Amino acid sequence: AGPDGALPLTVDERNAACSQAEDADPERAIALAQSVLDEGAVLGAMQRADALGCRGWAQAWLARKDEARRDAYALRELVQGLERGAERVRLTRRAGGILHRSGDRVGALDLYARAVGDAEAQGLESERIPLLANLGVLHSEFEEHARAQVNYEQALALMERLGDFRYEAPVRYNLGLNLTGQDRDADAVPHLRRALELIRDTGMGGPMQELGASIALAGALQQTGQTVEAQALLERARAIDMPAPDPSMELQLRLIEAGQRADAGDVAGALALIDAVEPGPLTEIQQWDWLKRRADLLERLGRHADANRVLHAINTLRETYLRHQNHERLAALDAHMRDREQRLEVERLQAAADTQARRLEVRDRLQGATAVVAGLLLLFGGAVLLWQRRMNRRLFLASHTDALTGLSNRRAMTQRLRALALQPQGDTALLLIDLDLFKRINDEYGHDVGDQVLVACARRLQGDAGADAIVSRWGGEEFIVLLPHCDAQRARAAADRLRTVLAQPVPTDKGPVQTGASLGYANLPLPGPCHPDAWHASLQLADSALYLAKRAGRDAWAGYWIEHAIADWPAERLGREAHLARSLRVIEPQSSRPLREAVTLVAPHGAPSPG
Ligand SMILES: Nc1nc2c(ncn2[C@@H]2O[C@H](COP(=O)(O)OP(=O)(O)OP(=O)(O)O)[C@@H](O)[C@H]2O)c(=O)[nH]1
Known part of the structure; x- marks a missing residue:
């Protein structure tokens, strides 16, 4: 848009402006996309698809899930009629991304799977990288950490082989989160460190991404006993100027801070910090983590009844969440994905050896504008996972353990x-x-x-x-x-x-x-x-x-x-x-002793005696 805010003239210019604005100013992006869609019959299929994708993404960004999904479904429909090619893969992924962000994870998985197949069939190797990364995020959300890890590792191997590192920051960030989710904080640290470095040095992503990566790295460092570095990171993270306060980031900061207070012996102080969180805007997963911390601290303060009440609330939340995941559908799609993944794994092994050199060569030319957009799309998905990590295992343990004896229940x-x-x-x-x-x-x-x-x-x-x-x-x-x-x-x-x-x-x-x-x-x-x-x-x-x-x-x-x-x-x-x-x-x-009153037991007539 010009400085006076007037709409650019052509449809293509409006679409371009829309994609520029979709994260930073989603309302404006929606208005731009609408003005394109209003052109109606004169639009080409691709122009229409771009506008739908842009509007849907912006709606998802604003958490208007129904509108976002409607656009994604329309886009999905439209994409089916397009010629094969990179654009079709890109738009399928786009529709998947919108569904992913607006809560239809099964629909998203379906589209990502289609796009991976499409990209593979057409030899569009680079397109597979973001798709694998997206699949990783999705699998993590379905609590399939091992599967997600394979996706991220495949994406990294493919990057190395192709020398295409546009998505390195988000992939490493998500892999790092995934590893912390498996309690492998030491393994996570180098990936998170690299992700943060890339975000800071190459301008990939924005303040939100830097904050997310800082918090994740601080959490992993804290877990591995490197508290001084963790503290320094958190202090730097607090100084990051966020365009709009994000409740999820606030929560992460607060939880880490409360952990530090509790470790220092100030359990009541830690509880006060956590109690000050306003849970309304948090996702279910975030609420679990918040509640679980409360329960831990209440337990440590000897307030067992309160802690139990909180644990009960967690279980209720978790059940609701899992019901929504539609696991059956996922399992069917998963079987479909497994074959593909095995083939990719073989490729990965073949490719890993000869790529290190190429990697350094191309690093410089990749620090550009395309990477900024790529980073934004994926990192946001990953940020949610920080809570999911230990949470799910802890909840699993809590629901399978007898509280008094610690035995299986x-x-x-x-x-x-x-x-x-x-x-x-x-x-x-x-x-x-x-x-x-x-x-x-x-x-x-x-x-x-x-x-x-x-x-x-x-x-x-x-x-x-x-x-x-x-x-x-x-x-x-x-x-x-x-x-x-x-x-x-x-x-x-x-x-x-x-x-x-x-x-x-x-x-x-x-x-x-x-x-x-x-x-x-x-x-x-x-x-x-x-x-x-x-x-x-x-x-x-x-x-x-x-x-x-x-x-x-x-x-x-x-x-x-x-x-x-x-x-x-x-x-x-x-x-x-x-x-x-x-x-x-x-x-x-x-x-062990004569059972005088024992009832004699008899087997059916003719069966051999167990003697
Ligand atoms: N302290 C405590 N008591 C429990 C718990 N769970 C069950 N009980 C008690 O265990 C007792 C079991 O009693 P009964 O089933 O009559 O059996 P018993 O007295 O062990 O007698 P026999 O089994 O015939 O040898 C009941 O009084 C329960 O209240 C618990 O978690 N803590």
């Missing part, structure tokens, strides 16, 4: 049981352990002491069940221990060892407390057809054995080890002895 154990039930070779022992007369301990010494006993028993189980054992709190005073690659003899020995260990008095605040436990075990899966729910049968059998051990006077174990497939072994009928008695031939349970 019932949910995590159920997943294990389902997986193990599908193994054709039933060689896992399932031990069900129930503390004896635990109610009395609570009644006599109080719940706090009861808790201490539970924690001590959990530690003993973990310490003594063996290195490959999987220990979980199944609920209340019940635990499950799984021993993979086990046989009947080892199961017996383990049951006896754990019984002995749990019979030792537990030191508590109120002196030593005498405890004990009864155990029942069975093999998993029982011989028979594979079915993910077959673990129910093993658990019921272990439960029956446990019942026998309790009946025999407690502080005892009993177990079944069924070695022969028994025809017509109905899982739903296995549970109660009455059923078993009717339909099964005699199987003497193994037990």
